[in-house]
Amino acid sequence: MIISGGGTGIGFATADCFDRDGDTTVLVGRRAAVVERAADRLDHAVALPADLTDPADVARVATVVAERWGTVDVLVNAAGGNGSLEPGPEPGPGSEEPLAAAAHAWTVNFRINTLSAVLLTEALRDRLASPGGRVLFLSSIAAYRGSGSGAYAASKAALHPYAYDLAGALGPRGITVNLVAPGYIEDTEFFGGGMPPERRATLVGQTLNGRPGTPGDVAQTLHWLASHAAGHVTAQSVQVNGGAERGR
Ligand SMILES: NC(=O)c1ccc[n+]([C@@H]2O[C@H](COP(=O)([O-])OP(=O)(O)OC[C@H]3O[C@@H](n4cnc5c(N)ncnc54)[C@H](OP(=O)(O)O)[C@@H]3O)[C@@H](O)[C@H]2O)c1
Numbered sequence: 653m654i655i656s657g658g659g660t661g662i663g664f665a666t667a668d669c670f671d672r673d674g675d676t677t678v679l680v681g682r683r684a685a686v687v688e689r690a691a692d693r694l695d696h697a698v699a700l701p702a703d704l705t706d707p708a709d710v711a712r713v714a715t716v717v718a719e720r721w722g723t724v725d726v727l728v729n730a731a732g733g734n735g736s737l738e739p740g741p742e743p744g745p746g747s748e749e750p751l752a753a754a755a756h757a758w759t760v761n762f763r764i765n766t767l768s769a770v771l772l773t774e775a776l777r778d779r780l781a782s783p784g785g786r787v788l789f790l791s792s793i794a795a796y797r798g799s800g801s802g803a804y805a806a807s808k809a810a811l812h813p814y815a816y817d818l819a820g821a822l823g824p825r826g827i828t829v830n831l832v833a834p835g836y837i838e839d840t841e842f843f844g845g846g847m848p849p850e851r852r853a854t855l856v857g858q859t860l861n862g863r864p865g866t867p868g869d870v871a872q873t874l875h876w877l878a879s880h881a882a883g884h885v886t887a888q889s890v891q892v893n894g895g896a897e898r899g900r
Pocket residue numbers: 656657658659660661662663680681682683684686702703704705729730731732733734764765768790791792793833834835836837838840841842843
């Protein structure tokens with residue numbers, strides 16, 4: 653199976669989950685040292701560094717996958733994140749203007765959350781096991797209720813119609829396509845340097861069970877959706893957020 657963003661957070665927890673089953677997991681991420689270290693911690697994992705917003709890099713990933721494994725049984729698109737942590741516009745005339753900042757926020761979120769998943773999926777769709785293949789996307793609670801600026805939320809929401817169309821196209825081949833939309837998940841690199849205690853308290857307070865999510869919560873849901881037991885579940889989004897989307 654292929655897991656983008658498999659070097660950290662939710663992607664790594666997912667790789668760990670499948671690794672325990674004895675599955676070979678291919679961990680894709682931009683930082684070679686991170687995916688290599690993650691692969692070293694697992695028994696059956698292989699690191700494949702790549703920037704999934706770069707079509708040439710994605711084509712290289714697809715070639716390696718074709719040559720080494722041929723078929724992909726499960727594709728988990730976990731790469732992505734909060735675009736505000738990505739490098740900003742080059743300093744220069746106009747870079748401080750609100751419109752330049754908005755253009756950057758929307759472009760970077762679209763690239764790392766939407767384009768990365770679409771490119772990898774398009775590159776591998778003809779290699780998916782048929783029947784039985786699984787395609788999974790990481791959406792977010794933000795796709796349902798916004799994210800402040802809207803850019804991150806929109807970049808995740810864009811994955812929904814793509815997944816539903818893909819489910820229609822791949823259904824006749826016996827392949828399912830679903831999304832998992834987490835709420836606040838701790839122990840990931842998503843929030844960069846850390847979460848202010850007040851913000852954490854607010855997010856935990858929005859859950860109905862009074863706790864933050866863990867990478868394992870999301871990984872176990874992905875694991876179930878990838879299982880034979882979930883063979884009749886397709887074109888769905890499963891929310892993993894302790895009920896926070898309903899709010900308190
Ligand atoms: N944590 C949360 O609360 C939360 C909530 C809802 C949804 N999510 C979503 O869950 C997914 C996993 O995030 P996480 O929480 O586990 O955070 P994370 O630890 O930051 O994981 C994101 C991973 O994506 C990789 N990545 C980012 N851009 C990439 C690119 N262009 N090409 C290849 N890999 C790339 C990163 O590695 P490199 O930087 O080395 O490339 C990193 O390993 C993300 O899609 C995120 O939006 C997270």
